[in-house]
Each structure stands twice: as C-alpha cells, then as structure tokens.
Amino acid sequence: MSDDFRPDPDALLAAISRAERAEGSPTRGRLKVFLGMSAGVGKTYAMLEAAQKAKREGRDVVIGYVESHGRKETDALTEGLPVIPRRTVEHGGVTLSEMDLDAVLARRPELALVDELAHSNAPGSRHPKRWQDVAEILAAGIDVFTTLNVQHIESRTDTVRQITGSTIYETVPDRVLDGAEIELVDLPPEELMKRLATGKVYQGERAEAALFNFFREGNLTALREIALRYAAGRVGRDVQDYLQAMQIEGPWKTGDRLLVAVSASPLSAQLIRWTRRMADSLHTEWLAVHVESARNAVGPAPPQLTKNLALARELGAEVVTTADEEFSRGLLRVARQHNVAQIVVGKPGGTWFAQWRGMRRLQRLLRQSGSVDILVVRADELPATAAGPEAVARPAASQPVAFERDVDRSRAEQYGTAIGIIAAVSFANAFLAPLLGYRSVALTYLFSVVGLAMFLGRGPILVAAGLSALLWNFFFLPPTYTFYITNVEDGLMFGLYFVVAAVLGQLVAKVRGQEQANRRREERATALYLLTRDLAEAASADEVVRTVAKRIGEVFHARAALLPTDSQGRLEGKPHPASTLMISDKEHGVAAWAHHHGQAAGRFTDNLPLAEALHLPLRAGGRPVGVLSVQLDAPSPPSLDQRDLLEAFARQTALMLDRERLRDSEQSSRLVAESERLGKTLLNSISHELRTPLAAITSATSGLRQAGPLTPVQVALAGEIAEASDRLNRLVRNLLDVARLEAGHLQPHLDWCDPADLCQVALKNVWPQLAGRPVVVNLPSGLPLVKADFVLLDQALSNLLANVAVHTPPGTAVELTARLGGKELLIEVADHGPGLAPEDLPRVFEKFYRAGSAKAGGTGLGLSIVKGFVEANGGRVEVANRPGGGAVFTIRLPVGDAPSLPAELA
Amino acid sequence: MSDSVPHAAKPLVLVIDDEPQIRRLLTLTLEANGYRVVTAERGQEGLVLAAQQAPALILLDLGLPDLPGTEILRRLREWTAVPVIILSVLDDETGKIAALDAGADDYVTKPFNSGELLARIRVALRHAEKKSEPPVFHTGHLVVDLASRRVTSGGQEVSLTATEYNLLRLFVRHAGKVLTHRQILREVWGPNAETQTHYLRVYLARLREKLERDPSQPELFVTEAGVGYRLVPVPEPA
Missing domain, CATH: 1.10.10.10 (Winged helix-like DNA-binding domain superfamily/Winged helix DNA-binding domain)
Structure with a gap:
C-alpha cells in the first residue's frame, strides 16, 4: 500500500479549516459555567451573587434569562440588574416564554446571565438549543454566566444513565464547555436532602429530579463525584495548558492521538463518548473513523451512522470516512496517516454469529496493528429509547424522521419488487413447465434471482432465492402442491438450487455494491476535479461564480447563488449576477447570519433550519469572502458524502474568490506604483531642466563679481542679476515643493531635531531678505528635542520668515520665538505689521490664495507649503492677528517621550 | 595671481558633469583661479581620466546618466584617496549623505556661488596634503x-x-x-x-x-x- 503515508487530502482540508476557525475573532466573549451535581444546590444563586459582584466592579450586567422559581433569596439578588424582556411563543396552545436572543444582542451588555444552559428552546426559535443561543452571544463579544447540571454534559450522560437508570435527552456538547471557566457549586448530599425536606427546593425542579431518581442519597453521592471529577479534570487541563504554553517539560506524550471506530450501531455512541473522556484525560486529539465497505455502502447512509458521526463531531472529534473492503486495513491506514497511537473498538457482542464475526475482525486488526495499541471497550446494550435522544429533544427538526421513513419505504419496495417478480416468474413457469419440464423451470427462477441482484439489496435477494426455492418445490417438484420431495435427486437439486441462487445473488449484489461505492467516490473525485480545473481556468470572479453555479447544478441538481463580501466586509445585498438562485430578503437574512457567524445556516442545519436554502459561509485566509447559498430540490438532507463535497466546493470557491481579489488589488497597486514612479521621474527631470540654467546664471554672476575690477554700473547690474536669479530660484523651489506635496511623494525623514538649531538655520537662510529689519530671537535653553524632518521644517520656517519679509513694510520688526506649551512645541513668527484682514485669516494657507492687501509679487504658494510640510511632520500651523497689531504664525509640533541619553549626560 | 604660478605647479581638477554649460563655467572659474581643468561628460570617461591624469581633486555631479554617483565614488575609493567634491541639487539630502558616507570629502549645492566653491576646493586640497596636524x-x-x-x-x-x-x-x-x-x-x-x-x-x-x-x-x-x-x-x- 504505497499510499499509506501520503497525507490525506481531506485531513489537510480539515486542518486548514480548523486553523481558519482558530483565527476567529479575538473579541469573543468568555463563558463562565456554574456547575452543580443536581437541581437545588444553588447554582442560580451563586451565579447571581457573582453577577452582583461584577456589577459592583462597574461591569454592564443584564439578565438574559433567569428562573428564580419565586424564591425570595434569589429574587432579592436580581435586584438592580436590568432584565431583558422574554419572548413568548405559542406552541400547541401553550404559551412558552424564551430568552429574546435578538434583544440581548441588540442591547450589547458586557455580561449576560443565561440560566439553564441545557434548555431546549420552543419550536420555531432560531436555534433548537439554548447553548446555541449562548454561543451566538459569546461570538458577539459578550461574556456569559450560565448554570448547568452535570448530567447534561454530553460525555457524562452514559455514566449518569448507568448510575440512575434514566436517559438524559437535554445535553450540551463538551466543546461548548471547552475554554469556559467552570465554577463548581457544591453541596454535600445530606445537606441537599435536608433542603429538600424543608421545602427549599422548587417544586418543578423536584419533579424533574425525582423523575430521574436523583434524590437518592447514593445517586447524589455518585453525581457529586462526577461533578467534582469533571471540575477537577478541567483544572488539571488548565494547568497543563499553562505548562505547555510556558514550555515546561511534563510527563505527557504528544501525538498520542486516539481513534475510535464508528459503525451504524447505536452502541458506537457509547464508544464515542468513552473516547472523548479518554482523550480529555490524556489531553490529546481524537478521530472518529467510519470504514465504508461495499457491504454497508449500498443505499443512503443509515441514520444511526449519520447520528453517530454527528455526535463525534459535536464532541470535538475529527471525523474521517474511508472506503475499504477490509475493515481493519481501512482503519489502520487512517491511523497511520493521522499519527494515531491507540485505536478504540467495541467488544464484540450480540448473537453468537455477530460475536464470531466481531472476533475475527478483531483478530485481523490485532495481527495487522503493528505499533498501534488496540483498546477493546465494552459497550452496554441500550434501552431502545436511548438511540433517539436527538429526535426527542428536537421536535422542531422533523427531517431525520422523515428521512428514516424514506429509507424504510425503499426497503419495503425492494422486498415487494422481489416478491412480485418471483410471483410473476412463477406464473410464467406455470405455462413453461409442461413444455420444458420441472427442472428447467428452476433455471428461469435462478435467472430471475440473478437478474434481481442487479437492482436490489442483499436482504431482498435472499428472500427471492428462498421464496423461489419454496415455490419451485411447492408448485413444480413432484409431488406438486406439497413441500415433500420424494426423489433424492430432486432433494439434491432443491438444496443446490437454493445455495446457488443465494450465493450467486449475494455475489452479484456485492459486486454491484462495490461498483456503486467506487462510482460514488469516483463521481465525487471527478466533480471536485472538474470544478478545480474549471476554476483554475476562470479568469475573473464572474467566471468563478458561473463555474460554481453550473457545477453545483450538475452535481447536486440544485440552484446556487453567491453573495460576495463588499470592501467593508459586509455581505452585498444582491447575489452575483451569474447566480442561478434568487435570494429573497428572508433568505438574505439567513445568509447574513451565516456570514457573520462563520457557520452554515438554513435548511438541514441547526441554525435557522426553516429557511429554504442552505447557506455556507466562504472563508479564505481567515476572513470571510462571501456566502454560497444552495437550494437543494431533494426533500431529504444531503448524505454525508454530498455534504462533504458541497463543503469542498465552498472551500474551493472561497479560495478562488480570494485569489481573484488578491489579483485585483495587486494590479491596482502596481498601477499606483507605476504612476508614482512616472510622476517622480517627471518631477526630477523638470527640476533638473529648470535648475541647471539657474545654476549657470548664479555661478556666472558670482564669478563675474569676483573676476576682477568692475565699474560701479557693472557691479550694480551683476547685483540685479544675482537678486533676480535668487528670486527665480526660490520660485522654482516653491513650485517643485508644491508639486511634491500634490503628488504625495513627500516622505518625511523623521529624526531628532533641536528646535533652537532649527530656528537658527532658518533665520540664516532668510537673513538677506530680512535685511534692515530688527529681528528678536527668543530661544530659551532646555527646549526638548522633537522628532521631525529637519529639512522640511527648515523650509517651512524659512517660508514663514520670508512671508513676513514680503508682506510687511520694510523695517518692520520680526520676532521668532520657540517655547513649550503643554505636550507641544510652539514656534512663533510674529511681526508688528498691518496684520491680516479677518476674511483672509482662514484662507491664507490655501494654495494660490493671496490676501487682498498683498503687494505684487509672490505666488501664494509659500504658506500652503508651510502647511503641507508641517502637517507631514505631524504638526499644525495657525495664524492669528496680535492684539497690538501685526500677525503671528504658530507652528505646533507634538513632543514625544524624550530619548534616552548616554550616561555622561543622564 | 594665476599667471604667476608655473603651469606644472597648478593643481589639476577633474570635472565630471553631463551639462556642457556647467562644465564650461567651471572650467572658466577654475582656470581663472589658478587651476588646470580636465572635463568628462560621463562617469566611465571620468574614471578613465582620473586614472590617467591623476588629478589633485575631482568635482563630481551626482546626476550622471550612466553611473550613479555613489558607484563612481566606490570605484574611485578602491584605489585613490583623491579629494572628491560633490555637485548636488537642492532637496537631495539622501543623495548627499550617501555620497559623503561613500567617501566624498564635501559637497556644493547647485546653484552655487563660485566663491563658496573655491573655498571648499581649498579646504579639500589642504586636507589632502596631509601635513602633520598643527598642534x-x-x-x-x-x-x-x-x-x-x-x-x-x-x-x-x-x-x-x-x-x-x-x-x-x-x-x-x-x-x-x-x-x-x-x-x-x-x-x-x-x-x-x-x-x-x-x-x-x-x-x-x-x-x-x-x-x-x-x-x-x-x-x-x-x-x-x-x-x-x-x-x-x-x-x-x-
């Protein structure tokens, strides 16, 4: 078996989807469970006490649903806690009150109290179970306090049943409690009995508990032990999690995965629970594996198998279905692929034949197991009701029942067909027998049995073989109309006929079954392959949707719609135009729920099961990309295979949509980069072209003045040239700065700057322009360093100073001040000039804006550059008129934490 | 004063710049101030001239079309310590820093004043003479x-x-x-x-x-x- 060690693609996909789930929102609410051994120990009381404490600590606590049963002490504790009004539901003439889930979600408290986690909701509610409501509240980021009796924990129900003899129908999957904080509310059994005797336990609870024989001291002691052990086990795990997180070496082994073999037997459920407990205590992962063989693959999956696998999934197992004619080979192959150390199988039981077959199977498994340990676990016979807890607990979900009936009908039909055909053949034989003789007639029977085997299951074939043998004997074997056989030859003939018919029929049925199983797997593989191939060729998101809708139509005979996610992560209102399914507002609501919660919703699921379509959320790279809505025309839920295939389709679609999205964003970012590069090149070349001649003029003029004795007129002319080129130079610089700001190419190079240094440098730059003006510089020592781009700030400040030089009369004094104001450094440029007109004040920093009073010259760019450069450094610039006349411009820069200095200074 | 210095004693300056007008101007200014000048239009050509003529100083434009300024400096510094003064444009502080860190001795920003340029050249030449530090x-x-x-x-x-x-x-x-x-x-x-x-x-x-x-x-x-x-x-x- 060369493919033994090849990674199982299903396992890979499962691992990917698990990793995606693990990345879920970090703001998920925390669950705290007040766990008790039985009713009446005071869980609700303890929960309310904790809630009051949380409220005193300033948390926003509301009561989502609390049942005080009219007890005064409990009622007193609810005081001061806002209550979300309950929702009432009419059902069968009875008014039931339930928690109003939407109201709790809309209220968005920090902490919600929800009593009785195991409660089943009234039919027609969004979820069949209250723990599903709680999961949704948690997913919305709200913490939840809740109460729970230990007998309702899924993995403990068997033990409880064994102790008390009562079967518990309202169960909470263990995975709901994974990660929850467990607070045990403990009361010694004698104490509880005393409370019971003095009437401190509510009548309703008494009735419930009495029903389950809980209030017997022996039972209470046992229940208490289960509760204590559960809580202790949880503590142990928390410690282990901590040790592992801290990477402390411990006594546990990693990679000790468990595997439980699951069949269609109701006993499998017990094995599954047993394995979950074992995996819990070993703190390891576990798998539930069903080996499909031709024998059990005929027809739709038995409902019990679906139920068993669903149970395993709920308890946190990784569920794997594999096909192999030999049970042990299939099991061990999965075990090796998944690095399993121990396999759990049931102890063979039942009739002697079943026991013999089970033992042979077990022997084969033991022989081939190699390094894998085999654990053989006893599973009890169950009372008949125990097989159907879900059916009892979920009156709303009528689908599984209908499904079962379908199967029965098809079975009955098969038997009917077998009997009908044999009867028809017998009728024909009545006419043929005189012509062919009674022995040849047996051949026509044999022919019809083999023919039937092409269409029917093994049971009907056996019936057909037996029936035809008897009919032949009765109607055709002499003496006719009796079952007597007088002739040894005929006796042998009769026996041989029966054996040949039965064996031939069985063989044909088996071969056909195998062929069917193969065909189903092949169909599945082909469907997935075709989808992947078409998707790989799809060049756009449109084509992806069209391909998926087409393939789903072909494979599932269903219509499909895709609701993509928009750029804000919300679900779009209309399905993609290539969809083949119309989405009504109601269905859109269900799809939005699936999208928001990342869980499948709608028909055939536990979430909003009354919807018409099945809505699968699409996730890729840890984020939602849309919802795939599929409306299956078949009335029965899809088989395990179909469901898997549909989910594989959804995953592929999600990946492809994500790929398209990445491609789009990559293309647009490449365009942006390209245009930026072009812009930069253009700017650089313009800069070069403008500056080179300017450089030549400046250099030539200065050279001229140096070169030698000039006449006074020549000196003056050279001075004019120099001044003009200086001005041109400043203009070019301003234009290029504006262009840089406009193009968004400005990348400030932030570094520590000394504000005093900055002021000095800027002042020196504009010194020639300020000639003839008194300049007052006010730079206190000890100004903090600021993190900024020195060159940009220098340019901004120089522009401010130059602005004063341009817009105030010659000789006007200029003040330059730097000071600390709160967490900001203020650099002020003030003058005693005419100031600004009030209407100019808000607009002076606009590009090309020139104050009405401005004299000719200047482009109106300088101040807009100041604003741009200061803001690029995280600062602000303001302008105001001074009370005594004149204007003051202020640059405000944030002052961060002072950098650390070398030891000598510190 | 320039004419009084014998030809061979005049320091040789290599100007590498792709703008003919800047080359002409620099030649004029430098020759008027007692230097001999050779010019190169491209980086490659400049490197060859630097090896053949052994100039006392190099004026290097940072924006040459064939080789980046830092690359020319790197190649020069492999074999010579000749002082190099960078001619750079405004707003290119990154380029200046890169060139200085790559071994340039100083820089002049275009448009430059010829007095400023000559002062820089004198400082660079003095440092290159490596006379023992005055105490x-x-x-x-x-x-x-x-x-x-x-x-x-x-x-x-x-x-x-x-x-x-x-x-x-x-x-x-x-x-x-x-x-x-x-x-x-x-x-x-x-x-x-x-x-x-x-x-x-x-x-x-x-x-x-x-x-x-x-x-x-x-x-x-x-x-x-x-x-x-x-x-x-x-x-x-x-």
Whole structure:
C-alpha cells in the first residue's frame, strides 16, 4: 500500500479549516459555567451573587434569562440588574416564554446571565438549543454566566444513565464547555436532602429530579463525584495548558492521538463518548473513523451512522470516512496517516454469529496493528429509547424522521419488487413447465434471482432465492402442491438450487455494491476535479461564480447563488449576477447570519433550519469572502458524502474568490506604483531642466563679481542679476515643493531635531531678505528635542520668515520665538505689521490664495507649503492677528517621550 | 595671481558633469583661479581620466546618466584617496549623505556661488596634503591646543567633558569639511550609536553654548540641514 503515508487530502482540508476557525475573532466573549451535581444546590444563586459582584466592579450586567422559581433569596439578588424582556411563543396552545436572543444582542451588555444552559428552546426559535443561543452571544463579544447540571454534559450522560437508570435527552456538547471557566457549586448530599425536606427546593425542579431518581442519597453521592471529577479534570487541563504554553517539560506524550471506530450501531455512541473522556484525560486529539465497505455502502447512509458521526463531531472529534473492503486495513491506514497511537473498538457482542464475526475482525486488526495499541471497550446494550435522544429533544427538526421513513419505504419496495417478480416468474413457469419440464423451470427462477441482484439489496435477494426455492418445490417438484420431495435427486437439486441462487445473488449484489461505492467516490473525485480545473481556468470572479453555479447544478441538481463580501466586509445585498438562485430578503437574512457567524445556516442545519436554502459561509485566509447559498430540490438532507463535497466546493470557491481579489488589488497597486514612479521621474527631470540654467546664471554672476575690477554700473547690474536669479530660484523651489506635496511623494525623514538649531538655520537662510529689519530671537535653553524632518521644517520656517519679509513694510520688526506649551512645541513668527484682514485669516494657507492687501509679487504658494510640510511632520500651523497689531504664525509640533541619553549626560 | 604660478605647479581638477554649460563655467572659474581643468561628460570617461591624469581633486555631479554617483565614488575609493567634491541639487539630502558616507570629502549645492566653491576646493586640497596636524588650531576666537588638550575661547580657558572634547577634536581635525551625522556618531560614540542622532543634537548644543561667541547665532559650528555639521575656519578677529 504505497499510499499509506501520503497525507490525506481531506485531513489537510480539515486542518486548514480548523486553523481558519482558530483565527476567529479575538473579541469573543468568555463563558463562565456554574456547575452543580443536581437541581437545588444553588447554582442560580451563586451565579447571581457573582453577577452582583461584577456589577459592583462597574461591569454592564443584564439578565438574559433567569428562573428564580419565586424564591425570595434569589429574587432579592436580581435586584438592580436590568432584565431583558422574554419572548413568548405559542406552541400547541401553550404559551412558552424564551430568552429574546435578538434583544440581548441588540442591547450589547458586557455580561449576560443565561440560566439553564441545557434548555431546549420552543419550536420555531432560531436555534433548537439554548447553548446555541449562548454561543451566538459569546461570538458577539459578550461574556456569559450560565448554570448547568452535570448530567447534561454530553460525555457524562452514559455514566449518569448507568448510575440512575434514566436517559438524559437535554445535553450540551463538551466543546461548548471547552475554554469556559467552570465554577463548581457544591453541596454535600445530606445537606441537599435536608433542603429538600424543608421545602427549599422548587417544586418543578423536584419533579424533574425525582423523575430521574436523583434524590437518592447514593445517586447524589455518585453525581457529586462526577461533578467534582469533571471540575477537577478541567483544572488539571488548565494547568497543563499553562505548562505547555510556558514550555515546561511534563510527563505527557504528544501525538498520542486516539481513534475510535464508528459503525451504524447505536452502541458506537457509547464508544464515542468513552473516547472523548479518554482523550480529555490524556489531553490529546481524537478521530472518529467510519470504514465504508461495499457491504454497508449500498443505499443512503443509515441514520444511526449519520447520528453517530454527528455526535463525534459535536464532541470535538475529527471525523474521517474511508472506503475499504477490509475493515481493519481501512482503519489502520487512517491511523497511520493521522499519527494515531491507540485505536478504540467495541467488544464484540450480540448473537453468537455477530460475536464470531466481531472476533475475527478483531483478530485481523490485532495481527495487522503493528505499533498501534488496540483498546477493546465494552459497550452496554441500550434501552431502545436511548438511540433517539436527538429526535426527542428536537421536535422542531422533523427531517431525520422523515428521512428514516424514506429509507424504510425503499426497503419495503425492494422486498415487494422481489416478491412480485418471483410471483410473476412463477406464473410464467406455470405455462413453461409442461413444455420444458420441472427442472428447467428452476433455471428461469435462478435467472430471475440473478437478474434481481442487479437492482436490489442483499436482504431482498435472499428472500427471492428462498421464496423461489419454496415455490419451485411447492408448485413444480413432484409431488406438486406439497413441500415433500420424494426423489433424492430432486432433494439434491432443491438444496443446490437454493445455495446457488443465494450465493450467486449475494455475489452479484456485492459486486454491484462495490461498483456503486467506487462510482460514488469516483463521481465525487471527478466533480471536485472538474470544478478545480474549471476554476483554475476562470479568469475573473464572474467566471468563478458561473463555474460554481453550473457545477453545483450538475452535481447536486440544485440552484446556487453567491453573495460576495463588499470592501467593508459586509455581505452585498444582491447575489452575483451569474447566480442561478434568487435570494429573497428572508433568505438574505439567513445568509447574513451565516456570514457573520462563520457557520452554515438554513435548511438541514441547526441554525435557522426553516429557511429554504442552505447557506455556507466562504472563508479564505481567515476572513470571510462571501456566502454560497444552495437550494437543494431533494426533500431529504444531503448524505454525508454530498455534504462533504458541497463543503469542498465552498472551500474551493472561497479560495478562488480570494485569489481573484488578491489579483485585483495587486494590479491596482502596481498601477499606483507605476504612476508614482512616472510622476517622480517627471518631477526630477523638470527640476533638473529648470535648475541647471539657474545654476549657470548664479555661478556666472558670482564669478563675474569676483573676476576682477568692475565699474560701479557693472557691479550694480551683476547685483540685479544675482537678486533676480535668487528670486527665480526660490520660485522654482516653491513650485517643485508644491508639486511634491500634490503628488504625495513627500516622505518625511523623521529624526531628532533641536528646535533652537532649527530656528537658527532658518533665520540664516532668510537673513538677506530680512535685511534692515530688527529681528528678536527668543530661544530659551532646555527646549526638548522633537522628532521631525529637519529639512522640511527648515523650509517651512524659512517660508514663514520670508512671508513676513514680503508682506510687511520694510523695517518692520520680526520676532521668532520657540517655547513649550503643554505636550507641544510652539514656534512663533510674529511681526508688528498691518496684520491680516479677518476674511483672509482662514484662507491664507490655501494654495494660490493671496490676501487682498498683498503687494505684487509672490505666488501664494509659500504658506500652503508651510502647511503641507508641517502637517507631514505631524504638526499644525495657525495664524492669528496680535492684539497690538501685526500677525503671528504658530507652528505646533507634538513632543514625544524624550530619548534616552548616554550616561555622561543622564 | 594665476599667471604667476608655473603651469606644472597648478593643481589639476577633474570635472565630471553631463551639462556642457556647467562644465564650461567651471572650467572658466577654475582656470581663472589658478587651476588646470580636465572635463568628462560621463562617469566611465571620468574614471578613465582620473586614472590617467591623476588629478589633485575631482568635482563630481551626482546626476550622471550612466553611473550613479555613489558607484563612481566606490570605484574611485578602491584605489585613490583623491579629494572628491560633490555637485548636488537642492532637496537631495539622501543623495548627499550617501555620497559623503561613500567617501566624498564635501559637497556644493547647485546653484552655487563660485566663491563658496573655491573655498571648499581649498579646504579639500589642504586636507589632502596631509601635513602633520598643527598642534594648535585657531578659528575665530577659539583656540584648541591638541597637544596639551587645552581649549580657550576669547582667551578664557573652557573646561570640556571627555565626550565634548572628543567631538571638538574630530571637528578640528576635519576643519572646514562637512561631517555627516553618521560619521560623527561613529567616530565619537562608536559604530553602535550611528542612529542615535539625539546624542549629537544635545552635545552640539553644549559645544555651542560653551564655545560660540553668541550661541543663538552660531558661526563656528554650522548646521548643514539634513546632512551634518561643519566647523568653519573663521579668520581670527583683528
């Protein structure tokens, strides 16, 4: 078996989807469970006490649903806690009150109290179970306090049943409690009995508990032990999690995965629970594996198998279905692929034949197991009701029942067909027998049995073989109309006929079954392959949707719609135009729920099961990309295979949509980069072209003045040239700065700057322009360093100073001040000039804006550059008129934490 | 004065610039001030001329079309320590710093004043002569006696901490030349402190406080915005 060690693609996909789930929102609410051994120990009381404490600590606590049963002490504790009004539901003439889930979600408290986690909701509610409501509240980021009796924990129900003899129908999957904080509310059994005797336990609870024989001291002691052990086990795990997180070496082994073999037997459920407990205590992962063989693959999956696998999934197992004619080979192959150390199988039981077959199977498994340990676990016979807890607990979900009936009908039909055909053949034989003789007639029977085997299951074939043998004997074997056989030859003939018919029929049925199983797997593989191939060729998101809708139509005979996610992560209102399914507002609501919660919703699921379509959320790279809505025309839920295939389709679609999205964003970012590069090149070349001649003029003029004795007129002319080129130079610089700001190419190079240094440098730059003006510089020592781009700030400040030089009369004094104001450094440029007109004040920093009073010259760019450069450094610039006349411009820069200095200074 | 210097004694300057007008202007200015000039239009050509003619100084434009300025510097520095002055445009502080760190001696920003350019050339040539450091350095009112580690400002003895003195000595040794932040930090605080610009800001402020005549208008320790600092040799006050 060369493919033994090849990674199982299903396992890979499962691992990917698990990793995606693990990345879920970090703001998920925390669950705290007040766990008790039985009713009446005071869980609700303890929960309310904790809630009051949380409220005193300033948390926003509301009561989502609390049942005080009219007890005064409990009622007193609810005081001061806002209550979300309950929702009432009419059902069968009875008014039931339930928690109003939407109201709790809309209220968005920090902490919600929800009593009785195991409660089943009234039919027609969004979820069949209250723990599903709680999961949704948690997913919305709200913490939840809740109460729970230990007998309702899924993995403990068997033990409880064994102790008390009562079967518990309202169960909470263990995975709901994974990660929850467990607070045990403990009361010694004698104490509880005393409370019971003095009437401190509510009548309703008494009735419930009495029903389950809980209030017997022996039972209470046992229940208490289960509760204590559960809580202790949880503590142990928390410690282990901590040790592992801290990477402390411990006594546990990693990679000790468990595997439980699951069949269609109701006993499998017990094995599954047993394995979950074992995996819990070993703190390891576990798998539930069903080996499909031709024998059990005929027809739709038995409902019990679906139920068993669903149970395993709920308890946190990784569920794997594999096909192999030999049970042990299939099991061990999965075990090796998944690095399993121990396999759990049931102890063979039942009739002697079943026991013999089970033992042979077990022997084969033991022989081939190699390094894998085999654990053989006893599973009890169950009372008949125990097989159907879900059916009892979920009156709303009528689908599984209908499904079962379908199967029965098809079975009955098969038997009917077998009997009908044999009867028809017998009728024909009545006419043929005189012509062919009674022995040849047996051949026509044999022919019809083999023919039937092409269409029917093994049971009907056996019936057909037996029936035809008897009919032949009765109607055709002499003496006719009796079952007597007088002739040894005929006796042998009769026996041989029966054996040949039965064996031939069985063989044909088996071969056909195998062929069917193969065909189903092949169909599945082909469907997935075709989808992947078409998707790989799809060049756009449109084509992806069209391909998926087409393939789903072909494979599932269903219509499909895709609701993509928009750029804000919300679900779009209309399905993609290539969809083949119309989405009504109601269905859109269900799809939005699936999208928001990342869980499948709608028909055939536990979430909003009354919807018409099945809505699968699409996730890729840890984020939602849309919802795939599929409306299956078949009335029965899809088989395990179909469901898997549909989910594989959804995953592929999600990946492809994500790929398209990445491609789009990559293309647009490449365009942006390209245009930026072009812009930069253009700017650089313009800069070069403008500056080179300017450089030549400046250099030539200065050279001229140096070169030698000039006449006074020549000196003056050279001075004019120099001044003009200086001005041109400043203009070019301003234009290029504006262009840089406009193009968004400005990348400030932030570094520590000394504000005093900055002021000095800027002042020196504009010194020639300020000639003839008194300049007052006010730079206190000890100004903090600021993190900024020195060159940009220098340019901004120089522009401010130059602005004063341009817009105030010659000789006007200029003040330059730097000071600390709160967490900001203020650099002020003030003058005693005419100031600004009030209407100019808000607009002076606009590009090309020139104050009405401005004299000719200047482009109106300088101040807009100041604003741009200061803001690029995280600062602000303001302008105001001074009370005594004149204007003051202020640059405000944030002052961060002072950098650390070398030891000598510190 | 230029004509009195014999031809062979005139230092040779290699100008590498792709703009013909700048080459012509530089040639005019330099020849008028007692230098011989060879020019190159491309980086490759410049490298060949540098090897053949062994110029005393190179003026290198940073925006050459064939080779980036830093690449030319890298190739030059593989075999010669000839002083190189960069001709760069405004707003290209990154390019200047890269060139200075790659071994350029100084830079002049276009459009430049010919007086400024000639001063830079003189400083660079003087440093290249590598005469033994004068034990006493004068600039303006500042006197630094490197032998006895005495610093006086306007005749008053100034006491400096060890780091302040190290910083001052670095400036004195490279008087007139620009020093990038990185160069100063590496020399004074070691290679691990190359990015700790705030050390430099604080110490410069202190040096100015102690040594400048008017610390609010520094004349000696001049800030080269975005690039570094320069200790300016000022003629002694009369």
